[in-house]
Amino acid sequence: MSPRTVFSPYVRLFAVPGSVAFSFAGWVARLPIPMLGLGAVLLVSGETGSYALAGAVSGTLALSFSVASPQWARMMDRRGQGTVLRWAMTVYLLSGIAFVTAVTAGAPHWSWFVLAAACGAAGPNIGSLVRARWVAALEDAGPRQTAFALEAVVDEVVFVVGPPLVTLLATLVAPPVGFLTGIVLGSLGGFWLAAQRGTEPPLHEPDPAAPARRWAALNATVLVVAAAYVAVGVVFGALDVVVVGFADAEGAPALAGLALAVFAGGSLVAGLLYGVVRLPGTLTSRFLATAVAFGLAAQLLWGVGSLVVLVGVGFLAGLTIAPVLVSGTSLVESRVPRGSLTEALSWTTTGLTLGVTAGAALAGAAVDAWGAQTAFAVPALAAALAVVLALAGAPVLRRPAADLPPGGSARVEREAAG
Template sequence: MSHTVDTAGRSSDTDTTAAPRPGYGRLLRTPGAWTFLLPGFAARQPFAMLTIGIVLLVEHTSGSYGTAGAVAAVTGVSMALFAPQGGKLADRFGQRAVLVPGVLVHAVSVTALIALALAGAPLWALFAAAVPTGASVPQIGPMVRSRWAAVLGKGNRSSLLPTAAAFESVTDEFTFVIGPVLATALATGVHPAAGLIAEGALTLVGGLLFAAQRGTQPRTAEQRRPGGAGTPARPRASALSVPGIPVLAVAFLGIGSVFGGMQVSLTAFAEEIGKPGSNGVLYGIFAAGNMLAGIVCGAVAWKVGPRRRLLLAYAALTLAASVLWTVHSAPLLAGLGLLVGLCIAPALITGYTLVESLVPPEARTEAFTWLTGAVALGQAAAVTVAGQLADAHGASAGFLVPLAGTALALATLVALRSRLSPKGPGHVAARGMSHRVPVTVD
């Protein structure tokens, strides 16, 4: 990737024949793109269905949002801990080698979790099933982003990378429009376990189809090694060695707190007003705001540098989240949820774009999974705390969780913003990992 930022903070690419911000049409005409986009779209749906599916099923069988949130939290923590390891293995051995066994384990684990919940098993048994369920969630989003980086790195298409980051955010949020609504509709209209059953089926089928697309799979670290796979391996550092990645991970915890806090609190709110099926619609409106903002972000040629954009996005997100707990009307909550959603996409897109400039290709999938893992961890913590607050004090108290999470993320970004720029004259070196990147300024 060759991307520079001038002293005024304007983005420009070394490919002078390209438009300042190439559109989605040009991106989608990239050779080979549709071969991984379509199966990837199906395989990433479960990411948006898993938490809400667990909450709806376990709350139905236990009668407690706190218990349901705890089980969902164990799943989220497990995913957050294991996702970066899966990303590291995918970078080293290839995505297919990680995906195929992973989706098989996930299907079995979800089946066990459903059976235990319906049988009224004790909480420790649900926790035992939740651990492999979360650990085996396929990290399709990071893998798709790595495929974009690999495909666009050929043929001087690097100017499309920011557009690809925006497109992926839109796709992620489209899944958060469809996934929760679908899971809720199935759980409330068909059977309490139907949402999780659909999640497991989509993971298995979509994951296997995605893994079968070998032509666009990024080269492994072994294949990138100078001299080929037969030469001795050089020491390879974790993506966390790059100073900006831990900062972004903490920031993405805040986004996870919004997702988790909104899911539980909207579910509790819908129960309080006597319309339990409306939580999927309310959450879908929130996610739709995220998707719409992502579409706009992908079409704008920004004159503000990415680090400043990130700070502004988190400031806006914190401000919007600060009034959620005061609203007691469904229409007002839907409108405010839309506003919160509009603030998320700029933060996500900018964070993922910064990864492209901070992390070398051989560690990029791992870096992306640290961020998605941070979202999952933040979501897990938020689901637990919001569930307990909703049980004890009502739905309004649960909405305090997104405020706390985004405020902490904003404070971290303000304090450590210098780490989001490569150190020195365009060079990053971290315990055996060294690559040339452009200097990024505000």
């Protein structure tokens, strides 16, 4: 497949008016996703010398984001992205600055947790907002798949760029600078996105005669995908910890970043290709197939015995990451009412975030108890669990369109369009 064949569908995406601006603003606004958790660890550990306290504060920030971001998305579905996003970004910026001030000023530790929770809770899921704009701008399933693949690639770029940037700033300049840079970049991107009113998804006024709208989280498809994504997130969170521990045990801690970047690089390549290849089958079958591929590829982690093997396994396993994320997102998009789309997409990312938090904790305990090499069992078993959850939900995902919630996408019966 020639580079022109791969990139031409992406070039056509940006012919959509306003798409360059909202996609790039969304990328900037997403940079804090990997920066704030790591930045909080570097800041708190730098001030106190306690990694246990640093991890607890960072986990508080992540958990509050997981709980609150779907609620922001629900408000945006009802009141519009721009209005709500400006309020959220204002609280996000102020609480982030207050958190850094409290830590550096030696305020009581309880205040660090309160401010970290406030900062995390003020952060909407920017990826779901951008994806909702693509859905509003694109009528056909093929371009939407390409757009979702593009956003999966953007997510990978964020995770390639963010951690090294925050680490360099925190270690070479000062510990607070890394966290503050993430807050400022996220706020600038968020305000920029909020200002782009012309590409906002239209509001869908509820029918007064219709029953009260359920939360999108109660959609069975969203629940199945989000549950599988919790297990996928455990893989991501566990790998961050286990790879760092393994590289340290091998006497080459600086190579941990390279090994993790290889996972992201494999996912980036697969994401670009998935966005242009028109695969057979329905969205349901694609999601199940990519979940199985993800689970099988992760079993290669059992054989990691050196950094060289880890890099090779990382690239192969990385090739399965973007497809399972894109296929799940596409499936959810096809199964929810347009008036609940942003919330539904946000819940899937919440599943990932909860998994990342749990995976990091489980992997840390496993590394301490078993050693880093044996601790690769955590991400391998979590990937297998993702397959089990996806396959267990297959009967629900294969329900006929008539059984789906009222107001769902009219495109469900054309899932196989590609």
